[in-house]
Amino acid sequence: MSLSLVLTAHSLLFLFLFSVCLFGFIVARRLVLERRQARFGRLYGQIEKDVLEAISRLNPDFSLEVARKYRAHPGVLTQALLDFGDIIVGEGRDQLRIIFNHTVKDLCLKRLASRSTAKRLQSVRLFIIFFDPAESAFLFRLLDDKPIIKLAVVNALSRIPSPETLSHIFTAFEKDTGFTVQAYFNVMFTLGNRIEPFVKESLTKPLPVDKRGLLVELIGAIPLRNLSEDVIALARHPDKEIRIRVARTLGKLLIPETSDTLMALAADEAWEVKAQAVKSLGRMKSVEALDLLTRSLYSTFWYIRYNAGYGLAEMGEEGLRRLREVAVQEDDKYARDMSVMVLNDLVFPGEAA
């Protein structure tokens, strides 16, 4: 037998055996999972019934009894606590906390140091749900973990918005170089006005453009009107993205005194900034901006004309009158078409402008 024949025969044998094993693994895995799932489902059903009863009775003794009954099944109980903990609040959650404290809490504490990200994550989520401010020290340590764990911790900390935890959140935000920067927005947004001093302080630090931009957006989204001066200070920022965000944020803050800044941004060198400033002026219904918006209808940039058109539409009767004027003029067909479209669009109430 030649060497090539022997090699081919061995390859065939190896591949065949590997395929058979793989097939066996797929089938066995499926059978095991199905069986496990059926068992899990049965047990979950029982736990669900008892947990619901505990939530409706609001009797700590009964909750303790439930905890004792299912202590031997931490996996299913953890899942049930995760599911219910997410949706139950108030006194009901206190009953769940009793069950958590007397069953899987110690296990979760151990799992916070587990090498498996999934286990750490699950534990962090439970700590988020059943958060006890006294335990925040555990969580602060996890702020140096992987971005996903860090974010989960930040989420947990946001539930006790003390100055100390807020400071930790902002420090994590400033330091984080991972892909979760955007997700901080969600966490900070839910904190509302109380983050105002932290945002103000962060804006003074040398942050990258994306983080600075995010803070500016945050000011508009919450909104944090006291920080309008800090936003205005960024209106001459060399980065176009920041100027766009400044224009958008001022349009959300709706402070009449900021209209001068917006008018200046409407003359920016970048058309994207102009377009955003025009849109914000429309939202502010600033009477001084009527002429500027009308002029903007004749811009060579489509988006500026578009925002100016809808901006005028938001200005009420005077804005509509100007749109009608432009709609019948013959000098600039682009401005005319835009005005016609905006007026036509207003016929359909409820359509997003």
Next chain:
Amino acid sequence: MSQIIHLVLHMFNIIILIYFFLINAFYLLFVILSLVGLYRHREMTKFVSFKEVFRLPLVKPISIIAPAHNEERTIIESVRALLSLEYPVFEVIVVNDGSADRTLGTLIDFFRLKKSRRIFRKVVSHKPVKGIYTSPLYPKLVVVDKVNGRKADALNAGLNISRYPLFCAVDSDSLLEKDALLKMVRPFLEDPEKTVAAGGIIRLVNGCTVKGGQVQEVRLPRNTLARFQVLEYFRAFLGGRIGLSMLKSMLIVSGAFGLFRKDIAIQCGGYRTGTIGEDMDLIVRMRRHLHNMKRPYEIRFIPDPICWTEAPETLKSLSRQRNRWHRGLLDTLLYNKVMLFNPRYGITGLFAMPFYFVFEMLGPFIEVLGYAIFLACVALGLVNTWFAVLFFLVAVVLGTLLSLLSILLEEFSSERYPRLRDILILTLYSLLENILYRQWLTFVRVFAFFDFYKGKEEWGAMQKKGFAQAG
């Protein structure tokens, strides 16, 4: 003379053997990378709640662009499914690309559309628009009626008319799962500057039960060809694209379901209307453009936003579809040949393009050459029968192994096929597809090559059953 022929045949045999080992090694590598990628993705999604994404004020609005050409039978179901997607702000732009049937009429009647005087900025070129229709009852819906110019042209029209910074190109004969957009937008939230495109997974709706524009029950198709295609889609999406995405080498975001940054697509000139492989073409040109601009970027594949589409169930329509796909591939690779082996384009020029060129474009030729050389060797009495039989079996078992690995990936990713019986049937088909089906597809792709050089531009329309009967 005889010695020269023997030498030549021997050389070719070695080339084909090397090709065989290389292609299978790459496929195995992709599967391994996919397993890692799926594991990471599962870890991530355990934490991310898509309801939170829904509430996030920074989520960018999306324009869904669905070109439709003679889709009378499925269009209402598809548009209803699109309108019922879970996403904070989006619009659905259906572009009726000069349908010869009642696609437009059906839409007008069902959604009570009225002609609008909406204007748009023509930043990318397309055939003339005959009318834009909107409905006071469905404010998210815009229907564009235009002169027929094929899919890329229709997508360009949709791009011009769209209002939002992200656009999602979908086939109007496909169904998106309700949360598909929320899942797909995640990379654009995680890295809004770098992410320029993202693709989701395509699955076959044949055999499944569809109600209210959503797949209610997942079953394997009854049709043999469709079953083979289920395996092909597993290999292509779960085995191939996750792996290629991890190597930053994904060159295709399926035309049936892809999310893109509009500004980047426009900077590239939109879709190239002269091509029939517009999905791959856009991605390759985006990569080319961004490399030329020296801008860092990401094109991601997300394995769980799911789009369901109908697979052809006859040899004729399948061969037309594959012929078109291969012509699209040829066209894109040749149009962007400057990127091939060009270090200026990074991993795209040095790995992705050469991989597609050698293994996807030339692959069918090399395979056919292998069959021809085998026959020549048989004729010249150069074949060791045992070796030939064993080698054939190795090829079959290796093909089956790759399919089994992709079934394993499917099991890891979503376990959409609930019955164990389905897995057993798929395993059987993973064995069967290596006999005749694969060889037939190879010849279809070789013929596509000749059609391409003859300048054939036919789209190769497929006879649709409609979702209610797609089983």
